[in-house]
Amino acid sequence: MKNRFLKGIAVTAVLAFSATGLAITPARAASEIVVWADETRGPNLASVIKAKGDWVPGYTIKIVTYSSFDALKDAFDKATGTSGPDIVVGGNDWVPTAAKSGKLAPVTLTASQKARFNPTQFFDLSYKGKLYGVPVDINNVAMIYNTKLVSSAPNSFGDMVNYYKANKAAKGLKAGLCIAGGGMSWGAHSVFSALGADAYLMSKNGAVNTVQSFNPSIFGANVKKYLLTNGKSNGFFPATDTGCKDNFLAGTVPFAVIGNWEWKDYVAKGFEMNLMPVPGVVDGTYGRMFGSVSGALLTTFADKHGVAAGAKSLLVNFFGSTEGQVKYQLLEGRPPAEKGAQKDASVSAGQKGFGSAASLAGIPQIGAFLNNNKGGANYWDSAPAYWTAVLIDGKDATIEARKLAKIWKTNVATGKGDL
DSSP, X not given: OOSOOOOOOOOOEEEEETTTTEEOOOOOOTTEEEEEEOTTHHHHHHHHHHHOSOSXXXXXXXXXXXXXXXXXXXXXXXXXXXXXXXXXXXXXXXHHHHHHTTOBOOOOOOHHHHTTSOHHHHXXXXXXXXEOEEEEEEEOEEEEEOTTTOSSOOSSHHHHHHHHHHHHHHHTOSOSEEEOSSIIIXXXXXXXXXXXXXXXXXXXXXXXXXSOOOOHHHHHHXXXXXXXXXXXXXXXXXXXXXXXXXXXXXXXXXXXXXXXXXXXXXXXXXXXXXXBOOBOSSTTOBOOEEOEEEEEEEBTHHHHTTXXXXXXXXXXXXXXXXXXXXHHHHHHOSOBSSHHHHHOTTSOHHHHHHHHHHHHHEEOOOHHHHSOOTTSSOHHHHHHHHHIIIIISOOOHHHHHHHHHHHHHHHHHHHGGGO
């Protein structure tokens, strides 16, 4: 779901109350690194760090747990040099505001340390060209297919459409591909992208093109080819996510986009975690999904507390390492951001699948573009409006695509100053 809507070791878990945003925190000890986290991450981090005592020699580590992600955010917003943490495990959308306010400190990683992650993930945790933390876990969607209906992964978008058309009547299919997780804007971006429309154009190294937008003629033609018959929806891709999850679980939809927060629901029903990005119209290509990350963020308070060196070591040796992410995510259950952890044998198939999909086709969720409405509407409203206009109201796919491309291009061009 979208995010506007992430030498001896001593561990202390401290509960915070969301009503006040204040933590009951003991006095800070010398050489003590304090980490703030939410109600699930906190206890799991405490357990992992307690089990291994040499992540940062010479320092003790205290985990302060807040009652919710919102309570954590509220407390961090109010934090000062005396009360604040040295590291906070927070959302990528916290970075611009916290960096501008002087609460976050830049982080410098070596080339080998950077190579452990997808370059676009660093974009998520950066502001004005500076990196402020280490990616910890991924928030994304991926496509799953029902092996009782489809024997192997589709190579292209057209393969899925052809299967649907050939089996719609015989198998009583209610759709071919639908959005079960993330909604018709956040979750459906990979379908837009697979057909040729990205909210913003981004290279593999994480650079954003702030001048050009997607080609509306190509996208419109693909929508007409794959999703319409005589100007009307052919039923393959519904304009709404209503009923998608239930229909997929019931076996009446062969392909579905699901969220990484719900993969256990599908495992419980006996589905394989054959996760992949939505395939593009050309064999071997994929539609890009938003793959934002939560990060371990270094604060400027660490320097004031005299533990900046230790906090930076904890970022690299624990939060940014294969071993650290594997041990943590075995408890937390989220897809790890670090590439080695994504491939580790002890990580679940669901976690691996979402992590692999994000590595193949994930792009950062950039609020400066997506939340912007200088083009006449923001991304969140304009994206589902397109599906409604074309698939329900029967408006011309290419004409509506031109309107959409103009909106997104303007939003990117006017939002680049906030990166």
